Amino acid sequence: MADLSVIEKALVSVPASQATLELLRDLHTQALTEPPYVSTDNEHESAVLDKFVALDPDKCALVYLLLRATGARFVVEAGTSFGVSTIYLALAVGQNAALLDAPGKVIATENEHTKAIRARQHWKRAGDEVEKWIELREGDLRETLKTNLPESIDFLLLDIWSVLAMPTLAVVKPHLRKGALVVVDNIIAGRTGYADLMEHFADPRNGFRSTTAPYAGGLHIVVYVGTEGV
Numbered sequence: 001m002a003d004l005s006v007i008e009k010a011l012v013s014v015p016a017s018q019a020t021l022e023l024l025r026d027l028h029t030q031a032l033t034e035p036p037y038v039s040t041d042n043e044h045e046s047a048v049l050d051k052f053v054a055l056d057p058d059k060c061a062l063v064y065l066l067l068r069a070t071g072a073r074f075v076v077e078a079g080t081s082f083g084v085s086t087i088y089l090a091l092a093v094g095q096n097a098a099l100l101d102a103p104g105k106v107i108a109t110e111n112e113h114t115k116a117i118r119a120r121q122h123w124k125r126a127g128d129e130v131e132k133w134i135e136l137r138e139g140d141l142r143e144t145l146k147t148n149l150p151e152s153i154d155f156l157l158l159d160i161w162s163v164l165a166m167p168t169l170a171v172v173k174p175h176l177r178k179g180a181l182v183v184v185d186n187i188i189a190g191r192t193g194y195a196d197l198m199e200h201f202a203d204p205r206n207g208f209r210s211t212t213a214p215y216a217g218g219l220h221i222v223v224y225v226g227t228e229g230v
């Protein structure tokens, strides 16, 4: 049986309205009680149409804290599903932007229209502290991220079928600022599909430095240091 106590442990680090915290409790509970799914390739997509496949609460809290620590205001999320992790991204971006009275945006991506509808419903329930910071791009992210990306991106969350991770990075990388973070879920559990991505991160000439944190399935945390002088 799923250990639901992880939800409260995560939420304690995340300042948000009671309505948003209640929504997150509800969504995490649904996500944690569905059968687990780890992608190794892009097959069986129809099999997960009705599933959250959401980022675990402890990983969501870490991502929120990383965004706050780095003051991230421009974020890309590869793989949005029903929009659970996106809520954390939007809270952090909104709070960082408010501190500076500056703009901010989370670009969310989802291929499946039915999932996009559910995500939008969830963000609406959370209201302005979440909804107004999100631009959802529907369709294949290899196309939807090709244009109109912010000049400088602070954070990329790769929570996508593993074989799509490297093509996504290729599109976003030219926009990553020095010091930008990339977080990749299930790097150990999905290592076959992530082979090209891991090879790219492992070569210092590509400008990344990374480590795997011991969260379930392995959470890869990557810093873009740039390619000059490496």
Ligand SMILES: C[S@@+](CC[C@H](N)C(=O)[O-])C[C@H]1O[C@@H](n2cnc3c(N)ncnc32)[C@H](O)[C@@H]1O
Residues within 6 Å of the ligand: 052, 053, 054, 055, 078, 079, 080, 081, 082, 083, 084, 085, 086, 109, 110, 111, 112, 115, 139, 140, 141, 142, 159, 160, 161, 164
């Ligand atoms: C692991 S789930 C994302 C979970 C989400 N980050 C969360 O925590 O709630 C990955 C999502 O990527 C979507 N996806 C798969 N291929 C895609 C593509 N080519 N373009 C955009 N989204 C895609 C899937 O439909 C699925 O909902």
